[in-house]
Amino acid sequence: MVHLIKIWYAMILLLMSGGCFAQWKIAPGFALVRSSITDKDFSAVPFSSYVPGASLSISYEGDRSIHALSFNYAWGSLKMPNQEEYKVTSKFFDGAYTWLYKLGAAGAAWTGGAGGGLQVLYNSRTYPGIINNNASFDFAASLALAGALTYSFNNEWSLSDQAGIPLVSWMIHPPYGEESAVSSPGGEGNRQKIAGFSSFLRLKNTMSLNRQLSSRGTLCLAYGWDYYRINELREVRQAVHSLGIIYRLTL
Amino acid sequence: MHDRHWVIKIIGVLLTAAMLTTTGCEKALNLKDPATNATAVFDELWTVMDKHYSLFPYKGVNWDSSYDQFRAKVHDGMSQTELFNVLSEMLSTLRDGHVTLSSPIDTFTYLGFYKPYPYNFNYDNIVHTYLGNEYSSSGPIIYKIASGVGYLYYKSFANDITDQQIDKVLTDMAQTKGLIVDVRNNTGGGTENADRVFQRLITARTLVKLEMNKKGPGHGDYTDPQPYYLSPAGTHYGNPIVVLTNRSCFSACNDFVLYLSGLSNVQQIGDQTGGGGGIPRDYILSNGWKLQYTATVTLTPGKVPVENGIDPDIDITITPTDETNGKDPILEKAFQSLQ
Numbered sequence: 001m002v003h004l005i006k007i008w009y010a011m012i013l014l015l016m017s018g019g020c021f022a023q024w025k026i027a028p029g030f031a032l033v034r035s036s037i038t039d040k041d042f043s044a045v046p047f048s049s050y051v052p053g054a055s056l057s058i059s060y061e062g063d064r065s066i067h068a069l070s071f072n073y074a075w076g077s078l079k080m081p082n083q084e085e086y087k088v089t090s091k092f093f094d095g096a097y098t099w100l101y102k103l104g105a106a107g108a109a110w111t112g113g114a115g116g117g118l119q120v121l122y123n124s125r126t127y128p129g130i131i132n133n134n135a136s137f138d139f140a141a142s143l144a145l146a147g148a149l150t151y152s153f154n155n156e157w158s159l160s161d162q163a164g165i166p167l168v169s170w171m172i173h174p175p176y177g178e179e180s181a182v183s184s185p186g187g188e189g190n191r192q193k194i195a196g197f198s199s200f201l202r203l204k205n206t207m208s209l210n211r212q213l214s215s216r217g218t219l220c221l222a223y224g225w226d227y228y229r230i231n232e233l234r235e236v237r238q239a240v241h242s243l244g245i246i247y248r249l250t251l
Numbered sequence: 252m253h254d255r256h257w258v259i260k261i262i263g264v265l266l267t268a269a270m271l272t273t274t275g276c277e278k279a280l281n282l283k284d285p286a287t288n289a290t291a292v293f294d295e296l297w298t299v300m301d302k303h304y305s306l307f308p309y310k311g312v313n314w315d316s317s318y319d320q321f322r323a324k325v326h327d328g329m330s331q332t333e334l335f336n337v338l339s340e341m342l343s344t345l346r347d348g349h350v351t352l353s354s355p356i357d358t359f360t361y362l363g364f365y366k367p368y369p370y371n372f373n374y375d376n377i378v379h380t381y382l383g384n385e386y387s388s389s390g391p392i393i394y395k396i397a398s399g400v401g402y403l404y405y406k407s408f409a410n411d412i413t414d415q416q417i418d419k420v421l422t423d424m425a426q427t428k429g430l431i432v433d434v435r436n437n438t439g440g441g442t443e444n445a446d447r448v449f450q451r452l453i454t455a456r457t458l459v460k461l462e463m464n465k466k467g468p469g470h471g472d473y474t475d476p477q478p479y480y481l482s483p484a485g486t487h488y489g490n491p492i493v494v495l496t497n498r499s500c501f502s503a504c505n506d507f508v509l510y511l512s513g514l515s516n517v518q519q520i521g522d523q524t525g526g527g528g529g530i531p532r533d534y535i536l537s538n539g540w541k542l543q544y545t546a547t548v549t550l551t552p553g554k555v556p557v558e559n560g561i562d563p564d565i566d567i568t569i570t571p572t573d574e575t576n577g578k579d580p581i582l583e584k585a586f587q588s589l590q
Binding site: 041042043044045046080081082083086130131132175176177189233 | 474
């Protein structure tokens with residue numbers, strides 16, 4: 001059995017690499033996140049604050065393509081301006097699998113990739129100061145377009161940008177006007193739909209300034225933003241800005 | 252040196268582009284603070300109620316006409332107090348004790364469900380005349396046994412009761428021939444407290460009410476009635492019960508009396524309850540004022556709405572003379588019926 005697993009693993013690596021070049025990279029990071037959300041079931045006034053965030057990405061780069069798994073998580077208490085007694089406890093999770101077809105010659109100053117992948121967003125909120133309707137969530141699993149661009153100044157410094165936009169999403173939302181706390185996509189009575197831009201619009205972008213510290217380690221200063229808007233019976237809009245440090249290690 | 256200047260320029264251009272783009276996207280997503288002028292707040296409150304208030308078909312109020320009538324009184328130069336008064340006046344037409352508006356200036360609550368009616372309750376008279384200033388207590392409940400009949404008073408379902416506390420009361424009441432459950436002036440609170448008491452009075456899983464939620468913004472957009480069951484729990488009491496009510500028995504108390512009305516060993520004496528058949532929710536207006544509105548419709552198992560209260564089996568009123576003389580004929584009738 002162990003031999004079979006090893007053979008399968010080697011075959012997957014070979015297929016993914018498409019050739020001789022193969023690099024695994026892992027990149028944990030921490031960020032300061034500014035999160036602002038409007039859930040029109042509770043108020044038209046945004047709840048905003050700075051909260052901590054964490055990220056992790058694992059990528060595999062072959063000759064022709066890059067596969068990447070990324071996870072981001074931000075959590076904290078958001079406040080209403082001038083109304084400190086109204087707060088929302090927010091937990092925002094974002095995960096993605098991205099496949100990019102490499103563009104540009106190896107060693108060139110400009111390189112990039114184009115492709116797509118799967119994005120998952122789960123944002124849960126509880127409002128302790130508001131009776132009965134004190135929980136809500138947004139869930140969306142999306143097929144998305146993705147692109148990346150990198151400019152290398154020299155062997156040490158580079159600037160990169162990666163963006164993604166969902167094309168079609170499986171969206172789950174709490175029932176309209178549900179009075180009991182609903183905070184799980186698996187809850188009874190939730191509304192589900194396959195959504196296009198008119199119902200679920202999301203734009204996500206990350207820029208990073210990268211400095212190669214060694215042959216295997218790169219330190220990145222990353223600025224990202226992630227906006228989404230749900231235009232449904234329950235209208236939600238969120239903007240997340242993050243500024244963080246990521247250390248990318250080539251395995 | 253030359254390369255570093257280019258690096259700085261490119262970084263600056265890209266960061267500027269990113270900031271401009273992100274600012275533009277934030278505006279497109281309309282994440283800025285909404286308008287807080289008087290006309291905007293009025294429109295916001297009216298719209299929230301229009302889309303989410305659950306009882307328009309039961310109140311006989313034309314909400315569109317209310318917009319025309321009260322919007323004419325609102326202008327952006329008016330004071331916050333004037334705006335509060337107009338909004339309160341509009342909300343009062345719904346005659347719903349669950350509809351409130353809280354602001355730093357004042358709080359509006361509709362009190363018409365009990366204010367115009369006889370009070371039918373005097374706590375001091377009960378304690379002095381009938382309990383002799385001596386009674387036991389367990390959590391939020393005071394209670395006493397007299398001549399083989401138990402009496403308990405639960406002042407407010409906003410005060411939590413534990414399983415142990417209610418079980419203690421009913422264990423002490425086990426040898427009584429009947430129990431008076433007094434919930435007059437109990438304006439509601441946590442339905443879980445009402446549920447906890449009721450579960451001690453049943454021996455089988457019981458359908459106690461139906462609940463309809465809004466499923467869309469239309470006034471009549473309701474889900475199908477959802478059944479709500481309670482199962483037996485804790486120390487059971489199965490002897491005859493008399494529940495005492497007045498107009499101030501509202502919301503969760505109204506629900507509690509609804510549950511009891513389905514039991515064959517229960518009689519209701521006093522005045523009808525104040526109603527409040529629905530669960531309230533909150534909304535924070537753009538100017539920070541908090542609006543509370545009824546978001547569901549509570550029905551009896553027979554699909555009759557209980558928003559306007561539950562009638563007693565025996566209707567008795569405490570006169571001013573009774574009260575001056577320290578008498579409570581509602582309590583006396585209950586005691587008499589359990590002898």
